[in-house]
Amino acid sequence: MEPKEEITNAREQTDQDQKAVKQEISQLNEMEEKPHNLIPKEESLSCSITVRNFSPKRNNKQKAKVKDAFTCPQCGKTFTYKCHLNDHKRIHTGEKPYSCDQCGKSFIRMFNLNGHIRIHTGEKPYTCDQCGKSYGRKSDLNGHLSIHTGKRPYRCDQCGKNFIRKLELNRHMRIHTVEKPYKCDQCGKGFIRKIDLNRHMRIHTKQRP
Template sequence: MWEDFYGHFTPNSHQRVHTGERPYECSKCGKFFRYHSTLDTHQRVHSGERLYECSECGKFFSHNSNQIRHWRNHIREKPYECNKCGKGFSQNSHLIRHQNVHIRERNYECSKCEKFFTNNSTVLSHQRVHAGENPSECNECGKVFRYNSSLIKHTRIHIGETPYECRECGKVFNQNSHLTQLQNIHIR
């Protein structure tokens, strides 16, 4: 496969997956792309072109996939379901992250309440609850935090909340610091 001038795939373009060849360069930032069509899509980052509008709130997106992901927040759609516990997620990446809860072994037991944890340091943090130190504890996984604000950030992992959205590309994050990191990439 190969790709012609219009971005259509032709017989040799698939080989680039194996060779790593990226012949198409963005004139704005110097990034290289495997396909001309991918370069065209990327260039929307620089031009600010936003073709996809959310019918609910009027926000515009440069990629259809970002608009769809955004739309799921409005309708609370959670099409990705955990086959172990049935919990639903709006994004596949959140489901994958959640599934680690089921995979990790919990071999460390609290001697006071017989809860199990993934490592000894988590048990020790948890035991502060029994000592009356009143730390903030996650009801979902038992992880303990010194500050309630840290617990709130952590809880977003379990519920799939992503309140921070990049205005440039529509990607969403559960922590503002992750959004800032992405925005720094866009600036380059």
């Protein structure tokens, strides 16, 4: 092969290589400019924080808004996770989709049903390391431990009253929010506690226990 032809071929190969590199750079730029296909909020796992929550550039105010991203349209209460909001909504609708196949009692959450089933099985997996007493639910054990520690970790930010369990604090808060989630299906009267609704129902059933 003549030297001129070799030089010409070498130049053509160099031009081709440069074009290929430019084409790859152009494709990479286009990929960076296109929005990523993030999973939409509605399609994400029901009990997961949405993708937008993990942005490292958010300030404290934005983080607070994200933390309370899911709001109940009935009472305005906010939740970090969508699954917790869905569970809460059943307080207003009265829906209890989880039923015990032993006694037929229904519950708002599967977690509550699992705890209830231990009444029938006699299982008590939560044991106090101070006195050895056992409980079917962890919340009951935590409440029991206050006997030994004297602690009441759940404090009302409205009046300063302290409670052993978070459940007790949540019930107490309804005094301040005037929330009455338990409604009588006969007359529509609302109550803060379910036990109060049950007592009220005797007016309609004429029951005198």
